[in-house]
Amino acid sequence: MAVDTKKCVGCSDCVVACQTENNVPIGYCREWVVEVMAGTYPQLEIEIRSERCNHCKNSPCVRCCPTGASHYSDGGIVLVESKECIGCGACIASCPYDARYPHPDGYVDKCTFCIHRVKNGLDTACASVCPTKCIYFGDLDDPNSKVSMILKRRKYKTLIPEAGTNPQLYFII
Amino acid sequence: MKEELIVSGRMNHLVDPQLNIWHWQIPLYLFLGGLAAGILFFTALFFINGKENEYPAAVKKAPVIVPFLLILGLLALFIDLRHKLYFWQLYTNIKLQSPMSWGAWTLMVITPVSFIWAALYIREFFPNWDWKYTWIKLLEVFLIGYKKTIAWIMLIFSVILGIYTGILLSAFNARPLWNTSILGPLFLTSGLSAGAATIMLLSKSAVEKKRFAQIDLILIGIEVFLIIHMFMGFMASTQVQIDAAKLFLGGPYTMAFWIFVVALGLVIPALLEFLELRKFHIPVLISSLLILFGSIMLRFIIVYAGQVSRWLY
Numbered sequence: 001m002a003v004d005t006k007k008c009v010g011c012s013d014c015v016v017a018c019q020t021e022n023n024v025p026i027g028y029c030r031e032w033v034v035e036v037m038a039g040t041y042p043q044l045e046i047e048i049r050s051e052r053c054n055h056c057k058n059s060p061c062v063r064c065c066p067t068g069a070s071h072y073s074d075g076g077i078v079l080v081e082s083k084e085c086i087g088c089g090a091c092i093a094s095c096p097y098d099a100r101y102p103h104p105d106g107y108v109d110k111c112t113f114c115i116h117r118v119k120n121g122l123d124t125a126c127a128s129v130c131p132t133k134c135i136y137f138g139d140l141d142d143p144n145s146k147v148s149m150i151l152k153r154r155k156y157k158t159l160i161p162e163a164g165t166n167p168q169l170y171f172i173i
Numbered sequence: 174m175k176e177e178l179i180v181s182g183r184m185n186h187l188v189d190p191q192l193n194i195w196h197w198q199i200p201l202y203l204f205l206g207g208l209a210a211g212i213l214f215f216t217a218l219f220f221i222n223g224k225e226n227e228y229p230a231a232v233k234k235a236p237v238i239v240p241f242l243l244i245l246g247l248l249a250l251f252i253d254l255r256h257k258l259y260f261w262q263l264y265t266n267i268k269l270q271s272p273m274s275w276g277a278w279t280l281m282v283i284t285p286v287s288f289i290w291a292a293l294y295i296r297e298f299f300p301n302w303d304w305k306y307t308w309i310k311l312l313e314v315f316l317i318g319y320k321k322t323i324a325w326i327m328l329i330f331s332v333i334l335g336i337y338t339g340i341l342l343s344a345f346n347a348r349p350l351w352n353t354s355i356l357g358p359l360f361l362t363s364g365l366s367a368g369a370a371t372i373m374l375l376s377k378s379a380v381e382k383k384r385f386a387q388i389d390l391i392l393i394g395i396e397v398f399l400i401i402h403m404f405m406g407f408m409a410s411t412q413v414q415i416d417a418a419k420l421f422l423g424g425p426y427t428m429a430f431w432i433f434v435v436a437l438g439l440v441i442p443a444l445l446e447f448l449e450l451r452k453f454h455i456p457v458l459i460s461s462l463l464i465l466f467g468s469i470m471l472r473f474i475i476v477y478a479g480q481v482s483r484w485l486y
Contacts, residue, residue, distance in 0.1 A: 010178075010180065012180040012181075015180060015181055029181040029185055031181070032179055032180060032181030032185050032187075033179065033180040033181065034177060034178070034179050034187065035177065035178040035179070035180075036175065036176075036177050037175065037176040037177070037178070038175045038176075060345065060346060060347060063270045063271065063344075064270075064271050064272075064273065064344055064345065065268070065271055066263055066266070066268060066271045066273035066274035066276075066277060067259075067262040067263055067265070067266050067268075067274070068266045068268060069262070082256075083259070084259070084262050085256050085259065085262075086254050086255075086256050086257075086259045086260050086262050086263060087254050087255025087256035087257070087259075088253070088254055088255075088273060089194040089195060089253070089255070090271070090273050090345075092192070092194045093192060093194055093195065093345050093347065093348060093480070094344070094345045094346075094347050096346070096347035096483070096484045097186070098185070098186030098192065098347075098483075102194070102255050105256075106255045106256035106257070106259075107255070107256045107259075108255075160484050162411070163346060163347065163484055164346065
């Protein structure tokens with residue numbers, strides 16, 4: 001997934017769409033929007049990022065999970081199998097992005113890249129609802145996918161790459 | 174000037190500025206596990222060396238309390254789980270990359286072994302103990318024949334258990350304070366020191382008390398060295414680890430760490446033990462309890478401070 005920070009206006013539609021689509025319990029979130037304002041008036045610069053689980057290729061949460069509940073599914077999406085999760089919290093402690101939360105039902109929950117939609121050929125809820133179309137979702141292994149194409153053209157960054165997680169959520173800058 | 178605005182629900186790292194996932198249960202377990210490991214290590218070591226009668230508290234008395242320590246610790250861990258009824262999933266997988274997984278398996282080995290050892294020495298506490306059923310008596314006779322094997326298993330697994338209590342935390346690179354390999358040896362040493370202190374408490378023999386005071390002095394020396402080493406490592410590392418060290422060097426945990434862990438838990442008991450070995454009469458109760466207190470505080474402070482330390486972006 002890639003998020004165009006130049007196009008994002010920070011409306012938070014993605015946050016609401018995610019909570020509705022995935023029945024996220026009230027008070028929790030699988031994704032959030034960060035606005036970073038830098039500089040002093042009148043030289044101000046703003047960066048808006050729609051953030052969520054980075055679905056890292058070297059996920060500390062998958063490594064630390066004692067039961068294998070946290071796993072890579074086909075295509076690299078990092079998922080939690082709630083029936084295998086014991087709620088120990090190791091994955092929550094291991095995530096440098098703090099993308100996970102303990103669901104009130106006991107297991108640990110996080111962004112699934114809307115795998116139930118993606119399997120049916122749909123975009124994720126956040127990408128499909130975005131009014132400025134700044135969220136690009138697709139297969140990074142496919143050089144012709146939307147997300148691969150935009151990453152070829154534009155400058156981008158990932159969050160805390162120095163944590164060694166190899167994050168797969170790209171921010172176009 | 175830099176300002177950040179976040180739109181979301183709660184349970185977000187920028188809304189809740191620090192991790193809030195592990196509470197008293199985890200440090201309590203780390204303490205009890207480390208203490209149990211420390212006691213069993215000395216039990217096994219002195220048994221294997223054939224010093225059973227020279228060091229009765231270490232070999233016969235102290236290990237009898239270990240099953241209780243482990244059960245209490247496991248209970249604390251169980252209370253900490255949020256999806257409690259699925260706990261058995263720990264034992265359907267072996268995941269070598271996850272310290273929690275091999276820690277769970279280590280406990281699976283050492284808990285029954287500690288029960289067996291305690292059962293073999295139950296007559297130290299209840300001289301007229303009778304196992305009632307003949308098959309238990311036969312089993313006892315059988316196990317007594319394998320005491321040396323049991324002791325070797327205890328020796329190896331107690332070291333793994335002691336190190337595991339530290340590695341559990343150091344596996345998380347998301348929390349820079351925990352992410353140091355010193356934590357494994359540090360918690361192991363602290364656990365051994367707590368074990369030696371407990372044996373001193375239970376011992377009635379002057380020779381044994383003296384030997385364990387000597388052992389404990391060496392362990393405290395190693396602990397101080399490891400703590401200094403840990404801070405040197407942090408200060409020479411990346412910004413996030415420098416920030417982690419600053420939690421203890423001027424930050425909110427400075428007083429708690431240097432007073433409770435270093436002064437009360439290490440320096441003062443070391444001085445008392447040193448004076449005792451120099452023939453001053455000091456009750457062993459004071460230094461032992463201070464060591465146990467320092468040991469428990471070390472775990473509480475490291476677990477809580479680690480949740481404050483984080484990557485900034």
